[in-house]
Amino acid sequence: MYPYEIATRLSDLGRLDYSAQPVMESTRDDLDPLERDRLRKIIASYQSSDRNLLELSDADLEKSLRLVVSVNGELTPTLAGLLLIGNEEALQRLVPTNEAAFQVLVGTDIKVNQTYRGPLLKTIEQIAESFKPWNPGTELTVGLFSSVVPEFDERAFREALVNAFGHRDYSLLGRVRVLVDDAGLTIANPGGFVEGINVHNLLTAEPRGRNPCLMDALKRTGLAERTGRGIDRIFEGALNYGRPLPDYSRSNRRGVSVLLPRSVPDKAFVELLAEERERSGKSMSLDGLLILDKLKSERRCGFDVLSGSLDMSDQRLRTVLGQLTEAGLVESAGVGARRTYMLGAKVYRRSGRAMEYVRQSDIDRVRYPELIIELMHEQKSVSKNDVMELLHLEENQAYYQLRKLVLEGRAKKVGSGRNVRYAAVR
Known part of the structure; x- marks a missing residue:
């Protein structure tokens, strides 16, 4: 292992929080008052934020979020502090790996190619604004209500973007890349999954990040999911509208990449979920959505197939299948290991595919x-x-x-x- 790889390996193992380390060449003068104001505005704008932070002085706010630590009696910015509210000159001098890009390709034509090297709060806002014109909506009427559903779920986009900045490896050269092309929306960052997390257990692995200090600050500001389950929001953003699942298959040990495929919302599926929400008084669980999505694509599955392809325990799978069966969303045939599952009659009727149901059953x-x-x-x-x-x-x-x-x-x-x-x- 080369010396420059040590920080990456330690952070992979969860033994080093690179973002919590003080940047010894920096001082509080490297923190931008305008970015500190932006931080306060963000905290005030999100209901999920820690509003108690707004009552603190600037120095106490920074200490509470671990944006600064005391070194030899002096408050010194941490890497997280510089990344969130540092001025651009200090970032380029002290954190040269901090870089992001927003690109739009139509076919092979480059429509947008913007680079960002400023603090993260500002960069996240800039990318979100640049993304809006490239996220058209589809009008969807469910019952008496009409709404415009964007092509890419806005909450899923925000979570994926914040995760990319929060979990990237800042000891590696590279940039967070947001790409909109004909295939969909891709968000990629340097640094692979930490030890114990892979593409197969994303939804069940215990939340554990590469930069706990940075992610904790992002959570307390309201930008990131407070429970650490932002990945759930990314999947729900697709499943709630009957769209293809987020694709993490291009991720490797050098970087994480997620593709949100282009797809119009499945109106019949959205109506079905709305009807079920009204009946039960609660939203469909993520596990329930995953099972319905699997049966929608495979038509009929045995328990072993569902268990092998879905990231949940057998006990949890049996419980959710039972709930879906009671609700009439799923039907089963056979017993024991021979039991198979398919979408219920009312799912097919709702989507105008009654004949397909007859064929399947x-x-x-x-x-x-x-x-x-x-x-x-x-x-x-x-x-x-x-x-x-x-x-x-x-x-x-x-x-x-x-x-x-x-x-x-x-x-x-x-x-x-x-x-x-x-x-x-x-």
């Missing part, structure tokens, strides 16, 4: 006799358990199908009692 039933006969030809004979496993049926349902084939003269019993089997009549 009934086509197998129509084909049951042919499938059983085919298995009889392959195995010479079948047992009731074979049919249960083949068709994901309960015991009495499998017996009914076999008995019907016998009565129709298409199958015959072989043996009796527990050892009875059934063979095709040639």
